[in-house]
Amino acid sequence: MRSKRYLWPFALATAAVAVAVAGLGSCAGPGGSADIGSVARERGLTDADVLAAVKTYQPTGRFDEYIMFSSGGHSGQVLVIGIPSMRLLKVIAAFTPEPWQGFGYGAEEHKELLASARMAGHDLAWGDTHHPALSETDGDYDGGFLFINDKANPRIGVIDLRDFETKQIVTNPNMGTNHGGAFVTPNTEYVIEAAQYSIPLWTDYADTDRYEQDYRGLVTLWKFDRASGRLDESASFSMELPPYWHDLSDAGKGPSAGWAFLNSFNAEMATGGVEDGNPPFESGASANDMDYMHIINWERAAEIAAQRGKTRTRNGQRIIPMSVAVEEGILFLVPEPKSPHGADVTPDGRFIVVSGKLDPHVTIYSWEKIQQAINNRDFAETDPYGIPILDFASVIDGQLEVGLGPLHTQFDNAGCAYTSIFLETKVTKWCLEPLAVADDIGVHYNVGHLATAEGDTKSPDGKYLVAMNKWSLDRFNPVGPLLPQNFQLIDISGDEMQLLYDMPIGVGEPHYAQIIKADKLEPFKVYPQVGYAPHTMAASPNAVLGGQESVQRRGNQVTVNMTAIRSHFTPEYIRVREGDRVRINITSIEQAHDATHGFGIAKYNINLSLEPGESQTVEFVADTPGVFPFYCTEFCSALHLEMMGYLLVEPRS
Numbered sequence: 001m002r003s004k005r006y007l008w009p010f011a012l013a014t015a016a017v018a019v020a021v022a023g024l025g026s027c028a029g030p031g032g033s034a035d036i037g038s039v040a041r042e043r044g045l046t047d048a049d050v051l052a053a054v055k056t057y058q059p060t061g062r063f064d065e066y067i068m069f070s071s072g073g074h075s076g077q078v079l080v081i082g083i084p085s086m087r088l089l090k091v092i093a094a095f096t097p098e099p100w101q102g103f104g105y106g107a108e109e110h111k112e113l114l115a116s117a118r119m120a121g122h123d124l125a126w127g128d129t130h131h132p133a134l135s136e137t138d139g140d141y142d143g144g145f146l147f148i149n150d151k152a153n154p155r156i157g158v159i160d161l162r163d164f165e166t167k168q169i170v171t172n173p174n175m176g177t178n179h180g181g182a183f184v185t186p187n188t189e190y191v192i193e194a195a196q197y198s199i200p201l202w203t204d205y206a207d208t209d210r211y212e213q214d215y216r217g218l219v220t221l222w223k224f225d226r227a228s229g230r231l232d233e234s235a236s237f238s239m240e241l242p243p244y245w246h247d248l249s250d251a252g253k254g255p256s257a258g259w260a261f262l263n264s265f266n267a268e269m270a271t272g273g274v275e276d277g278n279p280p281f282e283s284g285a286s287a288n289d290m291d292y293m294h295i296i297n298w299e300r301a302a303e304i305a306a307q308r309g310k311t312r313t314r315n316g317q318r319i320i321p322m323s324v325a326v327e328e329g330i331l332f333l334v335p336e337p338k339s340p341h342g343a344d345v346t347p348d349g350r351f352i353v354v355s356g357k358l359d360p361h362v363t364i365y366s367w368e369k370i371q372q373a374i375n376n377r378d379f380a381e382t383d384p385y386g387i388p389i390l391d392f393a394s395v396i397d398g399q400l401e402v403g404l405g406p407l408h409t410q411f412d413n414a415g416c417a418y419t420s421i422f423l424e425t426k427v428t429k430w431c432l433e434p435l436a437v438a439d440d441i442g443v444h445y446n447v448g449h450l451a452t453a454e455g456d457t458k459s460p461d462g463k464y465l466v467a468m469n470k471w472s473l474d475r476f477n478p479v480g481p482l483l484p485q486n487f488q489l490i491d492i493s494g495d496e497m498q499l500l501y502d503m504p505i506g507v508g509e510p511h512y513a514q515i516i517k518a519d520k521l522e523p524f525k526v527y528p529q530v531g532y533a534p535h536t537m538a539a540s541p542n543a544v545l546g547g548q549e550s551v552q553r554r555g556n557q558v559t560v561n562m563t564a565i566r567s568h569f570t571p572e573y574i575r576v577r578e579g580d581r582v583r584i585n586i587t588s589i590e591q592a593h594d595a596t597h598g599f600g601i602a603k604y605n606i607n608l609s610l611e612p613g614e615s616q617t618v619e620f621v622a623d624t625p626g627v628f629p630f631y632c633t634e635f636c637s638a639l640h641l642e643m644m645g646y647l648l649v650e651p652r653s
């Protein structure tokens with residue numbers, strides 16, 4: 001009874017909103033009230049609630065105006081969400097095996113990718129994605145590629161937005177973890193990745209009593225080759241940094257193009273050890289009033305990295321040592337208050353906004369003043385590693401009190417900025433010229449990053465802001481002690497911010513997201529040809545066309561060339577002997593939009609997803625005798641249940 005009473009008003013409200021959007025006035029919904037006013041009254045909705053519903057509801061078949069790519073946190077994936085509806089469209093398998101996409105469930109192509117993503121001799125079945133970065137052309141998202149970092153295991157994934165699949169994972173051999181990635185330069189020349197927790201750099205092992213001598217930070221600039229859609233490891237380079245803990249990066253644009261900004265904390269170089277009577281990391285690393293933002297001339301660094309004798313190589317990576325960076329004038333520090341988090345360049349590239357978790361202000365640095373100080377060699381002092389430190393007061397444009405625990409800042413199209421306020425659990429809107437607070441809005445609860453529409457480009461759209469919240473407490477039906485992180489969609493088109501929608505996230509803690517105009521994306525409807533290999537984005541050498549199906553045996557190696565089309569596999573029998581090595585080349589010869597087939601083999605941990613035209617290969621040893629049905633795992637047609645076959649593994653004895 002209870003659930004029924006709950007459901008009726010919900011269905012009615014949906015119908016009523018649909019009517020409102022269509023402008024039809026009224027019509028009879030099921031079971032009672034048929035006009036918006038009485039449904040709203042029955043459900044206890046305010047005018048603002050109804051307005052929010054009307055601003056976000058998408059009638060069937062209507063596409064969203066924006067697409068948000070969000071990190072999936074420690075799910076290791078990327079979430080694709082429509083805005084303003086906040087409908088979840090896809091979870092892109094990035095660092096974690098994902099069975100729906102058949103990612104990591106037997107395909108040789110994925111085995112290769114995941115093997116390249118191993119670190120320290122371990123297969124890694126998770127990642128902690130924090131910062132997605134859309135590829136840019138001339139400072140604008142171009143819809144071509146998405147890069148995503150794995151904080152836990154210092155890796156960067158490359159996702160091709162023609163098919164929303166992960167194509168490459170590069171591992172960073174000289175980092176312990178990474179946090180200052182992925183951020184792109186204005187023409188995606190490079191993808192920036194900075195380490196977070198320092199580890200020894202020039203030696204494999206050193207205890208933390210050698211912290212200041214042997215531990216180091218690192219920033220890597222991964223060269224992106226757009227033609228191949230891959231990061232080019234041999235053309236990439238790194239720069240040695242002091243063993244502060246590096247936080248977030250952003251690339252300069254406009255007047256600051258060619259430079260990158262990277263904030264840091266634990267400039268104290270605290271080494272913790274509360275169990276030995278030392279101050280814990282949390283207090284040791286926040287003892288000082290100031291940490292440092294790093295100012296890096298990446299354009300010049302790239303030239304220096306190409307010169308003989310200017311780099312040292314470690315684990316195959318070219319690294320510009322700090323001493324060279326100082327000598328060449330490509331690395332500077334500027335103090336930033338206090339336990340900073342977030343460094344965000346304004347759309348015009350003239351200012352860099354930094355927040356201190358323990359300082360109620362945002363600090364706005366002037367690129368013009370920074371440049372002047374650098375050109376005049378106007379340095380206050382050097383850090384223990386000889387890096388010039390600019391004078392704080394002479395390079396800031398101003399500071400503005402925005403609330404307790406400010407974290408991340410995003411921008412709109414009207415010269416205003418939005419800063420997440422973690423402790424006060426709100427978003428503060430403020431404007432740059434003149435510098436003043438304009439508005440604030442409570443969010444639930446404890447917000448981390450914010451994302452505005454086209455927010456990291458040189459020309460943000462304004463319109464929408466998403467608050468990415470850490471806690472949900474009383475916002476949703478309780479689901480045990482582990483509650484969902486959540487997103488709140490906020491309308492920022494007017495002077496006052498309006499909360500539109502709450503979306504729980506059930507898979508991990510998202511950190512950052514970017515929002516792109518949906519019409520910039522042009523994904524494939526079907527793969528360009530039958531027998532296509534998504535991992536190379538080219539014709540597959542293992543393609544099997546209709547009529548080419550076969551089973552071949554050579555010794556104990558059995559090769560099956562198979563096709564899939566509604567609603568059968570050809571062949572339907574795979575007969576092998578126990579211990580045989582079985583290789584199945586399988587091509588979906590479908591060309592119909594959205595006609596996906598799966599290929600799962602019972603008990604062998606194999607499942608593929610074959611989109612129209614796609615070719616994949618699985619290889620395994622038939623080590624267990626018996627009869628194993630295989631079947632299509634997508635309900636592809638009326639006779640989908642019949643789309644199956646048998647793997648018969650005959651016992652040796």
Ligand code: CUK
Pocket residue numbers: 130131179248341407408447448449511512
């Ligand atoms: S971080 Cu998570 S809320 Cu990794 Cu960008 Cu600030």
Ligand code: CUA
Pocket residue numbers: 566567596597598632633634635636637640641643
């Ligand atoms: Cu193909 Cu179900």
